[in-house]
Amino acid sequence: MKHDCDVLVVGAGPVGLTLALLLGSYGHRIIVLERHAAIYPLPRAVNLSHDVLRVWDGLGLYYDLFESAVADVRGTVSDEVEIIGASGQVLRRVPYNGPSKTGTSRTFRIHQPALEKVLETACQKRGIAVIRSTEVENVLNTDSHVEVSAQGPSGIQNWLAQFAVGCDGANSLVRRSVGFPFIDCPGSNTTWLVVDVAPTVPGAGEKWKDFHNARVHMNPQRPHASVFGTPQRRRWELMLLSDEEIAKASDSGFIWSLIAEFGCNPENALIEKSAAFSSKGGWCETFNKGRILLAGDAAHVTPTFIGQGLNSGVRDANSLSWRIDLALRYPESNWCRMFEDWTSERSGGVQELIKASVAMEARVTVTDLEQAMRRDVEYNQRPFAPQNPEKLGSPGMYALNSEEGEAFHDEVGSLFIDGTLQIGDRHGRLCDHFGVQSWLIFLSPVGESNSKTQICSDIIRRFSVVLNGKIVSIGNDIHDTTGVFSAWFMKYGALGVLLRPDHYIYGVARTATGLESLVRDALCHLGLLGEETVTLKPELQNRPVGDFGSQSIATKSFRRSDLNINMLLLKTIAFFPLITLTLSSPLLSKRDEASVLTGIQKIANATITLNNTVASYPGGIEGTITAVEILSDSFAVINAIVCTTNDAKHSANFTDAESESVAEAFIATLVPVVESSLATIESKKADFEDGFLGIASLTSLVETILKEIKSDSDDLATAIIAKLTSTWASVAPLIVAEIDDAFDKAIATFAS
Numbered sequence: 246m247k248h249d250c251d252v253l254v255v256g257a258g259p260v261g262l263t264l265a266l267l268l269g270s271y272g273h274r275i276i277v278l279e280r281h282a283a284i285y286p287l288p289r290a291v292n293l294s295h296d297v298l299r300v301w302d303g304l305g306l307y308y309d310l311f312e313s314a315v316a317d318v319r320g321t322v323s324d325e326v327e328i329i330g331a332s333g334q335v336l337r338r339v340p341y342n343g344p345s346k347t348g349t350s351r352t353f354r355i356h357q358p359a360l361e362k363v364l365e366t367a368c369q370k371r372g373i374a375v376i377r378s379t380e381v382e383n384v385l386n387t388d389s390h391v392e393v394s395a396q397g398p399s400g401i402q403n404w405l406a407q408f409a410v411g412c413d414g415a416n417s418l419v420r421r422s423v424g425f426p427f428i429d430c431p432g433s434n435t436t437w438l439v440v441d442v443a444p445t446v447p448g449a450g451e452k453w454k455d456f457h458n459a460r461v462h463m464n465p466q467r468p469h470a471s472v473f474g475t476p477q478r479r480r481w482e483l484m485l486l487s488d489e490e491i492a493k494a495s496d497s498g499f500i501w502s503l504i505a506e507f508g509c510n511p512e513n514a515l516i517e518k519s520a521a522f523s524s525k526g527g528w529c530e531t532f533n534k535g536r537i538l539l540a541g542d543a544a545h546v547t548p549t550f551i552g553q554g555l556n557s558g559v560r561d562a563n564s565l566s567w568r569i570d571l572a573l574r575y576p577e578s579n580w581c582r583m584f585e586d587w588t589s590e591r592s593g594g595v596q597e598l599i600k601a602s603v604a605m606e607a608r609v610t611v612t613d614l615e616q617a618m619r620r621d622v623e624y625n626q627r628p629f630a631p632q633n634p635e636k637l638g639s640p641g642m643y644a645l646n647s648e649e650g651e652a653f654h655d656e657v658g659s660l661f662i663d664g665t666l667q668i669g670d671r672h673g674r675l676c677d678h679f680g681v682q683s684w685l686i687f688l689s690p691v692g693e694s695n696s697k698t699q700i701c702s703d704i705i706r707r708f709s710v711v712l713n714g715k716i717v718s719i720g721n722d723i724h725d726t727t728g729v730f731s732a733w734f735m736k737y738g739a740l741g742v743l744l745r746p747d748h749y750i751y752g753v754a755r756t757a758t759g760l761e762s763l764v765r766d767a768l769c770h771l772g773l774l775g776e777e778t779v780t781l782k783p784e785l786q787n788r789p790v791g792d793f794g795s796q797s798i799a800t801k802s803f804r805r806s807d808l809n810i811n812m813l814l815l816k817t818i819a820f821f822p823l824i825t826l827t828l829s830s831p832l833l834s835k836r837d838e839a840s841v842l843t844g845i846q847k848i849a850n851a852t853i854t855l856n857n858t859v860a861s862y863p864g865g866i867e868g869t870i871t872a873v874e875i876l877s878d879s880f881a882v883i884n885a886i887v888c889t890t891n892d893a894k895h896s897a898n899f900t901d902a903e904s905e906s907v908a909e910a911f912i913a914t915l916v917p918v919v920e921s922s923l924a925t926i927e928s929k930k931a932d933f934e935d936g937f938l939g940i941a942s943l944t945s946l947v948e949t950i951l952k953e954i955k956s957d958s959d960d961l962a963t964a965i966i967a968k969l970t971s972t973w974a975s976v977a978p979l980i981v982a983e984i985d986d987a988f989d990k991a992i993a994t995f996a997s
């Protein structure tokens with residue numbers, strides 16, 4: 246059966262877009278369907294947790310986010326939230342910001358529309374189709390695929406995918422269509438007015454009361470919260486009293502009267518948003534049914550009091566993406582169990598947060614003065630019990646055999662620390678060097694120098710090949726610049742830690758044998774140790790993998806007999822050859838001229854596929870599916886170019902012979918393929934004029950794609966030229982000019 250994509254994501258909110266980017270970086274074909282024509286322009290989330298920022302950092306979006314969407318306000322505003330009682334007294338200061346486990350501030354400010362723009366732009370650049378103005382109406386689970394029907398601008402369209410994920414928000418159609426039971430968390434039923442303002446007079450915001458603070462005013466006359474937004478913006482959430490209509494949310498006189506006490510008025514501020522929302526909390530019993538999954542608000546709704554809805558959703562995406570990757574790579578495996586694990590570890594965590602948020606709502610929303618005074622007394626007496634969103638629910642996918650008495654017991658199933666590592670001349674965090682999506686065995690410095698650190702090669706081979714895992718060892722080649730990792734290993738007396746791709750700790754080991762059994766345990770837990778036949782899907786064998794530090798997917802098939810042969814060998818020679826784990830292990834990916842040559846071949850292959858799909862395009866309404874394939878094939882070309890550019894950038898300078906072979910591959914393999922594909926595309930102009938995809942006319946879409954591919958090709962050429970010897974570098978511009986001319990001609994055809 247031919248699928249339109251591997252995974253269809255419903256909803257281009259922050260969770261759907263993040264999931265699409267994570268899955269895309271593994272090389273899977275993703276389509277996102279979104280009902281709205283444009284990004285929802287008004288602010289919602291303001292509070293961003295460090296671990297979520299780290300996910301986007303691992304996707305290479307850190308700088309883009311800080312340019313427009315995210316701000317670190319530590320130092321400008323207080324690190325604590327003040328809880329203010331009925332008489333205006335500070336009841337408690339709750340630690341809120343401060344340093345985090347991953348080496349940054351614990352929280353950041355976020356502007357949600359700007360965030361969504363950064364994520365969607367990244368999708369476009371990385372070959373992920375985000376198709377807007379397309380509202381999903383029905384989703385059907387079958388044994389072999391998912392069928393999705395959606396209402397687009399040209400009528401109903403049907404899509405076939407291997408898996409579908411509903412990231413379609415609190416009123417999820419996917420949830421209703423598939424029949425996921427939703428449990429309301431009792432006690433959550435108040436209505437609030439959210440007001441976002443931006444100063445119109447320079448410096449005015451800094452003079453507003455509470456500017457340096459986040460405060461929850463448990464004022465029985467009108468409970469409200471006052472928090473800081475991205476620099477200068479201010480957010481107030483004010484409870485609507487029982488006799489106040491929801492329509493008050495659009496009454497500007499009413500709104501100004503509520504925030505006047507903060508010094509904010511029409512002379513110095515602009516109301517960016519005012520909306521009423523009913524506080525609601527609840528979760529689905531399960532987040533997975535067959536091939537359909539739910540993530541984000543579709544799966545669980547967190548009242549806004551603790552600012553965790555978006556954060557929880559991105560955590561869902563982060564811990565789901567690598568499981569879907571494994572399910573796609575090993576379709577014969579018991580992926581259903583992986584998804585059940587995912588539901589239980591995610592739902593355990595979010596339920597705690599939702600209950601805490603609903604309990605907070607009950608405390609904050611008391612409007613009777615006497616009751617509020619009693620509440621304040623009780624509140625003062627109750628010990629502070631912080632939530633820990635960085636711990637997975639139980640049972641989950643982490644080592645179950647870690648002893649209660651072990652010092653590291655609480656670390657297992659928790660987010661791992663991060664810090665700066667220097668590898669060669671590159672400084673960066675773990676996610677910068679190794680991406681967010683690799684299984685890692687991370688060894689202590691003691692581990693590297695200790696010659697006894699030896700692990701059975703068969704397990705390591707499986708770890709590397711089946712899980713795409715990497716081994717990192719602090720030592721001569723990798724410097725723990727600030728010492729945080731070494732200190733952590735020292736604290737727990739650990740030789741190594743096995744990290745999941747989402748950076749959670751699978752297990753901690755004190756010995757090589759312990760480490761080996763952790764890896765075996767993880768493979769077993771995933772059903773990938775060899776107990777069952779697990780075969781890598783043929784079409785994934787040559788698929789380009791996004792360049793986020795991951796190694797290419799190897800082609801392997803493990804069977805019970807495979808394990809048996811290994812066991813036999815084990816018995817015969819007593820033990821497999823042992824390997825010492827150091828950075829010099831060939832398991833770490835190396836970029837050189839060979840990887841650039843492979844990349845050029847991948848670009849050529851992807852271009853040929855695109856050429857064939859374009860040639861078969863019939864135009865008109867019957868060409869819609871082919872149009873989607875063209876889009877997807879174009880993205881595969883872009884993806885291959887971007888990956889090869891990265892390989893070129895990270896390669897050492899080429900020798901003369903290497904320069905010659907790269908230049909030859911460019912001229913002999915790539916140029917003819919690109920030129921003939923451009924000619925095919927041009928010849929189809931009339932058919933493209935006749936076709937539509939989503940709301941976009943195909944001619945303008947083709948023009949946009951051609952411009953993108955041209956610009957990416959120029960980047961690739963620049964990266965390669967920088968590595969060539971001077972002789973080859975001097976002739977290269979002529980070849981680049983030839984390709985550029987061909988692109989310009991094709992672009993002009995579609996622009997006219």
Ligand SMILES: Cc1cc2nc3c(=O)[nH]c(=O)nc-3n(C[C@H](O)[C@H](O)[C@H](O)COP(=O)(O)OP(=O)(O)OC[C@H]3O[C@@H](n4cnc5c(N)ncnc54)[C@H](O)[C@@H]3O)c2cc1C
Nearest residue numbers: 256258260280290291292381414541542552553554555556
């Ligand atoms: C006032 C307020 C303050 C908040 N503050 C915070 C905070 O500080 N921190 C925090 O972490 N969270 C906060 N949240 C919550 C946060 O905004 C949400 O949790 C987050 O937006 C959820 O993301 P999502 O991608 O799951 O869903 P959404 O953002 O709702 O996105 C779902 C997408 O799916 C699309 N869609 C829906 N149905 C269909 C369909 N049938 N077909 C195609 N597309 C469809 C929608 O158009 C939408 O684009 C706040 C929320 C509010 C309202």
